[in-house]
Amino acid sequence: MRTARWRQTVLALALAASGALVWAQDVNPDSTGREPVITRVALEKAKPVTAKHAMVVSAQHLATMVGVDILKRGGNAVDAAVAVGFAEAVVHPCCGNIGGGGFMTIHLKDGRNLFLNFREKAPLKATPNMFQDADGNVVEGRSTDSYLGVGVPGTVMGFDTALKAYGTMSLKQVIAPAIKLAREGYILKQGDVDSLESRTEDFARHANVAAIFLNDGKPFKVGERLVQKDLANTLELIADKGIDAFYKGPIAEAVVKASDANGGILSMRDFAGYTAQWEKPIQCKYRGYAVISAPPPSSGGTTLCLILQIIEPYPLAKWGYGSVNSVHYIVEAERRAFADRNTYLGDPAFVHNPIDELLSAEHAASLRATIKPDRATPSSEIKGSLGAPEGNHTTHYSVVDKDGNAVAVTYTVNFLFGNKQIAGNTGFFLNDEMDDFTSKPGVANGAGLVQGVINQVEPGKRPLSSMTPTIVLRKGKPFMLTGSPGSATIISSTLASIINVVDFGMNMQQAVNAPRLHQQWYPDVVYAGQGLLTPESQKSLEAMGYTFQQFSGGAVEAILINPKTGLLEGANDPRRPAGLAAGY
Ligand code: GLY
Numbered sequence: 001m002r003t004a005r006w007r008q009t010v011l012a013l014a015l016a017a018s019g020a021l022v023w024a025q026d027v028n029p030d031s032t033g034r035e036p037v038i039t040r041v042a043l044e045k046a047k048p049v050t051a052k053h054a055m056v057v058s059a060q061h062l063a064t065m066v067g068v069d070i071l072k073r074g075g076n077a078v079d080a081a082v083a084v085g086f087a088e089a090v091v092h093p094c095c096g097n098i099g100g101g102g103f104m105t106i107h108l109k110d111g112r113n114l115f116l117n118f119r120e121k122a123p124l125k126a127t128p129n130m131f132q133d134a135d136g137n138v139v140e141g142r143s144t145d146s147y148l149g150v151g152v153p154g155t156v157m158g159f160d161t162a163l164k165a166y167g168t169m170s171l172k173q174v175i176a177p178a179i180k181l182a183r184e185g186y187i188l189k190q191g192d193v194d195s196l197e198s199r200t201e202d203f204a205r206h207a208n209v210a211a212i213f214l215n216d217g218k219p220f221k222v223g224e225r226l227v228q229k230d231l232a233n234t235l236e237l238i239a240d241k242g243i244d245a246f247y248k249g250p251i252a253e254a255v256v257k258a259s260d261a262n263g264g265i266l267s268m269r270d271f272a273g274y275t276a277q278w279e280k281p282i283q284c285k286y287r288g289y290a291v292i293s294a295p296p297p298s299s300g301g302t303t304l305c306l307i308l309q310i311i312e313p314y315p316l317a318k319w320g321y322g323s324v325n326s327v328h329y330i331v332e333a334e335r336r337a338f339a340d341r342n343t344y345l346g347d348p349a350f351v352h353n354p355i356d357e358l359l360s361a362e363h364a365a366s367l368r369a370t371i372k373p374d375r376a377t378p379s380s381e382i383k384g385s386l387g388a389p390e391g392n393h394t395t396h397y398s399v400v401d402k403d404g405n406a407v408a409v410t411y412t413v414n415f416l417f418g419n420k421q422i423a424g425n426t427g428f429f430l431n432d433e434m435d436d437f438t439s440k441p442g443v444a445n446g447a448g449l450v451q452g453v454i455n456q457v458e459p460g461k462r463p464l465s466s467m468t469p470t471i472v473l474r475k476g477k478p479f480m481l482t483g484s485p486g487s488a489t490i491i492s493s494t495l496a497s498i499i500n501v502v503d504f505g506m507n508m509q510q511a512v513n514a515p516r517l518h519q520q521w522y523p524d525v526v527y528a529g530q531g532l533l534t535p536e537s538q539k540s541l542e543a544m545g546y547t548f549q550q551f552s553g554g555a556v557e558a559i560l561i562n563p564k565t566g567l568l569e570g571a572n573d574p575r576r577p578a579g580l581a582a583g584y
Pocket of ligand 1: 393394412413414415433436464465466467487488
């Protein structure tokens with residue numbers, strides 16, 4: 001799998017270097033492979049879904065409707081977010097999960113901003129060199145397609161923790177819709193089939209996976225029903241016995257047994273010792289708005305805020321969306337912020353993260369001062385800018401309730417369908433989140449990120465993430481909820497959704513649809529969505545030293561609370577055609 005992807009990338013890079021704009025999605029390993037072409041005319045016409053009271057936007061329409069139903073029955077945004085999360089584990093199995101982990105950003109109606117960290121942890125037997133062979137070379141597939149790639153899952157504890165602290169409903173109540181969808185099945189749409197079809201060969205490798213996710217050995221077709229009885233039983237066990245069934249009981253036992261049988265290192269001690277934690281969210285200001293986002297072990301909020309602080313003085317609104325100047329300065333800000341991200345950030349339980357320095361006005365000014373007005377800076381000239389450090393699949397959804405509570409969740413199994421394996425008859429895919437660690441300093445991971453020793457594997461450590469569930473406040477009240485899947489492109493997709501509204505005056509749907517940009521330090525290319533650049537602006541930028549590669553970018557699921565009308569404006573990303581924005 002990964003070999004093919006990497007060959008494709010190398011080919012794409014070679015073609016890009018020769019000046020041709022080429023098609024590749026490798027930078028976003030959770031892409032479902034279908035990228036709608038969004039013309040400028042279509043972009044002009046795009047409109048969000050509106051609602052008066054409450055709104056849910058997710059990458060799968062049935063999960064969205066589970067959330068809307070909970071809100072209509074009087075549940076709050078946390079109840080709905082947890083119900084959507086369990087439902088997505090059934091109806092969006094590539095990415096929604098109980099076998100992975102994630103983050104939840106919450107703004108409560110009383111003004112509190114909260115952040116819940118339920119990122120997976122490395123097993124206690126993990127070691128820094130576990131993905132290298134005896135010669136120190138990274139072994140392809142070991143961190144992505146094997147049981148060694150599985151981090152201790154956090155989703156079930158995360159959802160339970162959020163619900164107990166701020167929900168109003170029981171675990172049983174919010175899991176019930178997911179159990180029904182798994183037991184009775186659901187009818188597949190084109191978007192569902194696209195993501196399942198993309199992993200047919202992987203599913204065929206394991207009899208217990210093929211029995212569920214292939215239809216008599218063949219890919220499911222649009223209109224067919226996907227039933228998941230094993231997953232229904234697992235969810236029922238959690239609903240009846242609580243999360244101990246997952247962390248101390250039969251579910252952990254089944255995963256550990258499968259791990260033992262397949263060369264993994266997961267133990268019952270890993271599951272019993274797992275913790276979900278409340279953290280202080282990252283906060284920064286951008287043009288008068290307050291941005292509330294993900295702190296380490298996610299790099300998302302820090303990198304997003306660093307980019308915003310670098311670009312704030314530039315007149316993006318005057319320059320316009322997709323203009324040579326906007327592209328140039330956003331790309332240069334991203335390049336510098338990602339160099340810092342990849343050098344200085346890791347799990348704060350293990351390493352020091354210099355957040356105050358990275359997000360100081362002085363640091364943004366010093367990085368800004370290195371941007372040349374008329375030329376691209378080669379990534380080889382950029383280093384992590386604070387001196388020596390001390391030391392990707394995914395889905396996003398957004399929920400706002402009638403009282404103004406707001407919840408943004410991004411959670412993941414890393415690659416599409418995680419490590420593509422299911423332990424015994426548990427019915428859920430396990431993650432391959434260990435690939436988010438640095439397998440070897442200086443060697444790119446599956447998302448192409450070249451990371452440092454600060455993010456090396458250690459027992460019990462959480463791998464550095466790019467997930468960026470973000471709530472933007474205006475005068476202390478929710479203005480926008482946003483976030484995306486897409487490994488490193490999560491950060492640039494989330495960034496684009498904010499500046500497309502704040503700087504370029506787009507409505508929420510236009511801001512989500514608009515072709516995006518991404519630069520992550522290495523590789524030294526700029527990823528650009530089809531239609532972002534005119535041939536003339538691309539030529540001007542190439543003359544400044546840029547090399548472009550076409551990509552899809554993440555899949556933003558966003559809500560804007562329009563301060564003029566008071567209406568909620570929901571926008572599902574057309575890059576997830578099975579998704580839906582709905583409210584009441
Ligand atoms: N697995 C993608 C991320 O956490 O960044």
